[in-house]
Amino acid sequence: MRVSMKYNGVPTSCETFSYGEVEDYTVNITATGGDTQAPTAPSSLTSSNITQTTVDLSWAASTDNVGVTGYNVYQNSSLLGSVTGTSAQVTGLTAGTSYSYYVTAKDAAGNESPASNTVNVTTSPATATYCASQGNTVTDEWIKRVVCGSIDNTSDVNGGYADFTSISTNMIKGSSYTITIYPAWSGTVYSEGYSVWIDYNQNGDFTDAGEQVFTNVKTTATSVSGSFTVPSAALTGSTRMRVSMQYNTIPASCGNFDYGEVEDYTVNIGAKSYSTSASSLYIYPNPANDVITVYLKELNKSANIQIFSITGSLVKEVRISDLYNKVNISDLPSGIYNIRMIYNGEVLNGKFIRQ
Ligand SMILES: [Ca+2]
Ligand SMILES: [Ca+2]
Ligand SMILES: [Ca+2]
Numbered sequence: 001m002r003v004s005m006k007y008n009g010v011p012t013s014c015e016t017f018s019y020g021e022v023e024d025y026t027v028n029i030t031a032t033g034g035d036t037q038a039p040t041a042p043s044s045l046t047s048s049n050i051t052q053t054t055v056d057l058s059w060a061a062s063t064d065n066v067g068v069t070g071y072n073v074y075q076n077s078s079l080l081g082s083v084t085g086t087s088a089q090v091t092g093l094t095a096g097t098s099y100s101y102y103v104t105a106k107d108a109a110g111n112e113s114p115a116s117n118t119v120n121v122t123t124s125p126a127t128a129t130y131c132a133s134q135g136n137t138v139t140d141e142w143i144k145r146v147v148c149g150s151i152d153n154t155s156d157v158n159g160g161y162a163d164f165t166s167i168s169t170n171m172i173k174g175s176s177y178t179i180t181i182y183p184a185w186s187g188t189v190y191s192e193g194y195s196v197w198i199d200y201n202q203n204g205d206f207t208d209a210g211e212q213v214f215t216n217v218k219t220t221a222t223s224v225s226g227s228f229t230v231p232s233a234a235l236t237g238s239t240r241m242r243v244s245m246q247y248n249t250i251p252a253s254c255g256n257f258d259y260g261e262v263e264d265y266t267v268n269i270g271a272k273s274y275s276t277s278a279s280s281l282y283i284y285p286n287p288a289n290d291v292i293t294v295y296l297k298e299l300n301k302s303a304n305i306q307i308f309s310i311t312g313s314l315v316k317e318v319r320i321s322d323l324y325n326k327v328n329i330s331d332l333p334s335g336i337y338n339i340r341m342i343y344n345g346e347v348l349n350g351k352f353i354r355q
Contacts, residue, residue: 035066035111041113050122052125060086076099097122102116128204133244138259142184146243170268171267173269176227191248195252202235230269242264268342290328304318306341
């Protein structure tokens, strides 16, 4: 390295001049630049958009004395890959499986920061496949109608089995629901046994404790009915409800039998428990005499509305949309009512007075 100072002008590297001085030094240039300081640890690592096979990770940026050049993403403590930004989408995961993640920052010299916080992720459950079940003969008897929550399905004869999983009702953990089954006979009235299951843990069977939610011993009654409470341990999300009717005995959840019918439905189990404290629904007018209007915040949407008496009994359930959001309450006795709407997986509550 040459340092040069010249009177009254800028010196060139090779010249002799009258006034001034030149000094030569030595500089040793190394390959790494000598940066030995690692970046700070990334912070605030969070996961989002968890699906059966992917998860999105994002974190707060690290700093470095020279500069952060990228981040290493670790899955179950093994390096998965590197990115330059502060987010990453992990793909190729297995449904219903737990994974742990942390990230580190790195600089151009290859220094790696300490690990960020760790986040644990469980991918969405695999789509369950259920055992087959059906009545072999529906000449004499079948399930005519099923009513549960907002399901009210009159089906008549379905050849022994019907997949009605496109028909669903919402349910909230800790809340009680009533199911009513109506049989029909072509001639002679035979005794029929009944059973209903809900796959609360979404593992594709009806055999876990508490999943048989209703049974009725053989009867010639024109309808059977019972109540059950959705356990707090039930998984949030959509799952299967199986309704079965068999001649002369209570049916099993799997397999074929001689006489009767099986119908499958979908139940959407809500994450939040019912609270009457917060009033997050806008209801007009209030108090009201005959009709209330309940406002949905988004267009082209619909939602189920449940109205409860002050003692907690479900007295009305209707479906509203942004195009038709009126609920007839003229049949309700005067009093205070709680109203609940399950919308986008969220529970919105309100109160109104029937004058
Ligand atoms: Ca550094
Ligand atoms: Ca049927
Ligand atoms: Ca199960």
